[in-house]
Amino acid sequence: MTPATDPTGGGDPAIQITDLCKAFGSRTILDGVTLQISPGETLVVLGRSGTGKSVLLRLLIGLQTHDSGSIQVLGQELTGLVGAPLYELRRQVGFVFQNSALYDSMTVVDNVAFPLKYQNRMSAVERRERAMALLTQVGMEASAEQMPADLSGGMKKRVGLARALALEPAIMLYDEPTAGLDPITSAEINELILKLKQDRAMSSIVVTHEIHSAQAIADRVALLNQGRIIFDGSFEALKHSEDPFVARFVQTG
Amino acid sequence: MARLRSFLEWMGELGGFTVRLVRATFSPPHHLRELLEQMHEVGTRSLPLVVLASAATGVVLSLQMRDSLLRFGAKSLLPVVIVMTIIKESGPIITALVVCGRVGAGIGAQLGSMKVTEQIDAIEASAVDSFKLLVVTRVAACVLMLPLLTIVADFSGIMVGWLANNLIENVALIPFLTDGFKQVTFGDLLPATLRTAIFGFIIGLIGCFQGMRTTGGTEGVARSATSAVVLSSLFVIVADVWLVRLIQIVFRS
Numbered sequence: 001m002t003p004a005t006d007p008t009g010g011g012d013p014a015i016q017i018t019d020l021c022k023a024f025g026s027r028t029i030l031d032g033v034t035l036q037i038s039p040g041e042t043l044v045v046l047g048r049s050g051t052g053k054s055v056l057l058r059l060l061i062g063l064q065t066h067d068s069g070s071i072q073v074l075g076q077e078l079t080g081l082v083g084a085p086l087y088e089l090r091r092q093v094g095f096v097f098q099n100s101a102l103y104d105s106m107t108v109v110d111n112v113a114f115p116l117k118y119q120n121r122m123s124a125v126e127r128r129e130r131a132m133a134l135l136t137q138v139g140m141e142a143s144a145e146q147m148p149a150d151l152s153g154g155m156k157k158r159v160g161l162a163r164a165l166a167l168e169p170a171i172m173l174y175d176e177p178t179a180g181l182d183p184i185t186s187a188e189i190n191e192l193i194l195k196l197k198q199d200r201a202m203s204s205i206v207v208t209h210e211i212h213s214a215q216a217i218a219d220r221v222a223l224l225n226q227g228r229i230i231f232d233g234s235f236e237a238l239k240h241s242e243d244p245f246v247a248r249f250v251q252t253g
Numbered sequence: 254m255a256r257l258r259s260f261l262e263w264m265g266e267l268g269g270f271t272v273r274l275v276r277a278t279f280s281p282p283h284h285l286r287e288l289l290e291q292m293h294e295v296g297t298r299s300l301p302l303v304v305l306a307s308a309a310t311g312v313v314l315s316l317q318m319r320d321s322l323l324r325f326g327a328k329s330l331l332p333v334v335i336v337m338t339i340i341k342e343s344g345p346i347i348t349a350l351v352v353c354g355r356v357g358a359g360i361g362a363q364l365g366s367m368k369v370t371e372q373i374d375a376i377e378a379s380a381v382d383s384f385k386l387l388v389v390t391r392v393a394a395c396v397l398m399l400p401l402l403t404i405v406a407d408f409s410g411i412m413v414g415w416l417a418n419n420l421i422e423n424v425a426l427i428p429f430l431t432d433g434f435k436q437v438t439f440g441d442l443l444p445a446t447l448r449t450a451i452f453g454f455i456i457g458l459i460g461c462f463q464g465m466r467t468t469g470g471t472e473g474v475a476r477s478a479t480s481a482v483v484l485s486s487l488f489v490i491v492a493d494v495w496l497v498r499l500i501q502i503v504f505r506s
Contacts, residue, residue: 090380097374114379118386163379
């Protein structure tokens, strides 16, 4: 197993979320969320479907804007950040989408090479080599020339993961990485997330409603309910929590 | 009341989108490669359709005008009427409407489906400005290609107009063209042709705008494609009224 990361050590937090609020119209999604992720730590955010877990992740790279509160990513305040500085920050953060969101007009290898195309002055050959190396890391090198439409859900997830890794981010955000996958594929994706964490010492936030995934990959677990964090601690502590909602979530999950 | 309000909101958003577009167009980075691809898509790929539509107009114009002019004993005016009608009005507007249908729908559907499958978010997450990559290049391609397509349409319309006339009475090409262009100045040709750049701007702008604000899955994509065609054709025709009058005032001779 992985060596447990000391959540207090390692200097400044990779991500510091303070009193974050977000509403769509009159519907409150996040109502004062405060969370901190240390460098190298994997935080799993659990919650029922539709509780704003995905919105939380999208706010962290400015795909949506929050109403109030503050988000600091690698020491930089995200609030009000636009244009080049925002893109500079996004280079440090990899995002794995729930439905993979692969570019359906490009082959698998072009998908993975896409982020490199617009960042580094890299030749097409180098880009392709890098993309192939990433595909090998996620076990998808054999499908490099296929189109995304020809892949299964689990394979798309792997490609999405390889694409998110292309810019060598310091932080990875996973939106429901195992949703809709069979148990064996889920376990494989979880193993992959663990392996990446070991190889690359990245900080990660994994948003999921699957408690088994949380158990497999989390250094720390937070539980989101009705826009608030109602639990934040180790998986062991989560299992023994006396809060009725937490206990119900753990038992039924 | 509600409809009026949503229309005004739509106009407001369109205004904001236009300002953003102009700003983004004139600030680096520029995606020249993508621009060339879009010029190929908008220009080269529309060419057969534009040539065909314009040729058909040339035939009809030639037949109808011949009939009308004969009635007034003004048959000798036929070449100049054909040339003037085509370069001043039918060439530009036929080109614009054909491109509205082909390119407007294409842009609306493509950007719309990229939006609903989170591919646009994925571009943003890869630290690439999706607006510059997708919108600026498409609008610029439309602006640049429409005048060129119009020149080809004019050529095709006039040549086929001559051909249709030639089938009825034997008029050689050179006398036909000499007659037709005797009175034509650059003041007739240039403003009429260059105004299609504004049509191109409208087509690209409306297509991208409708595509980028798509919500609601497959149905939403269909709505975006349809509304892109309907609105861009309507706006092109209305703009034509204004532009023709404006050109007459500015280039009055």
